[in-house]
Amino acid sequence: MATEVTTLVEETSAVKPNGGVTLPIYMDNHATTPVDPRVLEEMLPYFTGKFGNAASRNHSFGWAGEEAVETARERIAKLIGATTKEIVFTSGATESDNLAIKGVAEMYREKGNHIITAVTEHKAVLDTCKRLEKYGYRVTYLPVQKDGLVDLDDLKRAIDDKTILVTIMAANNEIGVLQPIAEIGKLCHEKGVIFHTDATQAVGKVPIDVVKQNLDLVSISAHKMYGPKGVGALYVRRKGPRVQLSPIIDGGGHERGMRSGTLNVPGIAGLGKACAICDEEMPQESRRLAGLRDRLRDKIMSGLDEVYINGTMEHRLPQNLNISFAYVEGESLLMGINDIAVSSGSACTSATLEPSYVLKALGTGDDLAHSSIRFGLGRFNTDAEVDYVADRVIETVSRLRELSPLYEMAKEGIDLKSVKWAAE
């Protein structure tokens, strides 16, 4: 998202008498999450005492590093129903997406040159596909329906005898909608096409099972699930079918030749621990988050008229809420709630004034796309914080609507769509 309010908790943190909440409140957990203290504890020994290179096979320092890496591999594999040999460590989900897509494209070039993705994918997928187009690959960008989901019939029609890869995300980073990946996986396997899913926002939040869902390649990021930044993984299926990848980073042949480079042992240990915690806590935590999210939604919607939820509520991450507040511009709303860290789908900072391409793809008008706010709840948010955020949002939207000529015109009964606007 183009506009992100970043607030440094350490610099400005102070307890204030606002219903017992500490300000600022962080509610932008799709952008990143804080490292869970349990994760940090797991990582710390590998910076100093156990600093060995996991590839050093002939002394105890190396063995300790290797052991940490293999423990992490087991934990990640367990979370997604994979085997340890199917986990490749990377620097994060962007690299995992690049490796999956470019790796398949190069390896299967003789089989075909057609790739299918969707218009609401993350830029790490879209821009990778765009680059491949320059090298002669053909890419189909599937539209999404009003609810944000791809139509399986569209996908079925798009697959041809040159299709080598389908890449569709598990959960959207802006609107949190969950694509029907199990159905897509099944379809891809029937057609003999490799299926990659960018599951950055989904892993650790909703159940992902590479066997049950027929996934061939899965991108994973640590910092979206209370692990550290700069580390991620790619699941690469070993059988039924065996997926092969051309590496995009050459070197010492680490990670079965798919990703050279000395392993980030502390980061990997952190990713492993983050996965273990999610694995254990997911059922109760996802219920808790859905409760908080619904509380936020209900409070906001009972306090304001003309608010619209973007994307389906039925197939959605429990912690995501994306709302458009008609007649109020998103960035000005963020400015009014500057003790709350959320993000806006408006991109008033860019020269093109283009709002979120994800919201546009749903058929949301540009005006409502400019008016959208993404709330990303997380492990450390509380009921009291949700209540505070809802109250602040209601108060600020109401104030900005009093300032909005569009709200005034709408209240006078003028159809804004019928107005001939004098653009600058």
Added chain:
Amino acid sequence: MSYSNKVIDHYNNPRNVGSMDKTSAEVGTGLVGAPECGDVMKLQIKVNPATNVIEDAKFKTFGCGSAIASSSLATEWVKGKTIDEALAIKNTEIVKELSLPPVKIHCSVLAEDAIRAAIGDWKKKQSASTPVPVEAKA
């Protein structure tokens, strides 16, 4: 993206928010921008026909903090000025006063457009309703 103190001040305490009767002969209304672009400004002026002095100004803006501040500042600046003086206000002066970054210059352009549109609307009303054309005063 951080805002200057002046932008924050105008955002928190916008000056001259409101609406005037747009059908009044003394009132000129400028409505510029478009909802799809994320900015719409409505700026209104009330002009003394005898002196051509802008006696009151009001605004309402849909847009980012810089757009709200630019239009709020514009109403402050036009008040007490004659039509010709108000027409001389340049967007670059708004940029300077509010310390707008390059990505927000369009907000100041829109505020200048709003002033011009409001004056244009008032002039149109004068030429339509008064027997003496505005030009004749020169």
